Amino acid sequence: MSSLALYRDDAPGLPLERTTDPARIAQVLRTIGVRFERWDSPVTPARDAPADDVLAAYRPYLDQLMGETGAGSADVISLHGAGEEWPATRRKFLCEHVHDEDEIRFFVHGQGDFVLHADGRVFNVRCTAGDLISVPAGVPHWFDGGAVPDFVALRVFTNRDGWIAHYTGDDIATRFAAPDDEGCKIAV
Structure with missing residues (x-):
């Protein structure tokens, strides 16, 4: 279930608000320019469907x-289980x-948390199957797919080079870390 x-x-440790109402999630996220919506598709491809089938x-x-x-451009990221590369990628x-x-x-299957940092607040958005999130350029955030990821998501890019991050150097993600994560461990 989607949540904020x-x-x-x-x-x-002190949430100002918690909600699982998609309309409320969208309303709160709009205050920082983030788009959140639910897509109802007549067809949901199998979890192990080839990327081309998911895109189609x-x-x-x-x-x-x-x-x-x-x-x-658009592509598909599909992660099931914590392979050897996942801890470093996470x-x-x-x-x-x-x-x-x-x-x-856009989450086709599974879930992941987009955690946004804006206007002195932290917005932890649990995205699940059927959720679309669009984080505007320049909005500080991080993503947690979990210790054992299990999701299929569409990724949409303007830059054909794909995912390019510019790290802020702020340790806020460590202060809001999930109990099972090792935190941010790359040189920024």
Whole structure:
């Protein structure tokens, strides 16, 4: 189930608000320019479907979204289980960073947490199957797919080079770390 937990950035243990209502999640996130919505697709590809099948199933949505955002490419990221590379990749995602373009994700299966840091607050958004989130360029955030990731997501890019992060060097992600993570462990 999708959820939002909102905190002051100096009080990780005291949520200001918690909600599982998608309309409320979208309303709160709009205050910092983040787009959140639910997509209802008549077809949901299998969890292990080839990337081309996943892209084809969501093509009408992608065409509209890419037209709205000026995005140039889309791909599929599919992670099931903590392979050898996952701990290092997870630590990279767990460091607060920004992008020069919007970070757009649609969750086909599974879940992951986008944690946004803006206006003195931290917005922990649990995205689940059917959720679209678009984090505007320049909004500090991090992502946690969990110690054992299990998700399939569409990624939409304007820059054809794909995911390029600029790390902020702020240790806030460590203060808001999940109990099972090792935190941000890359040189920024």
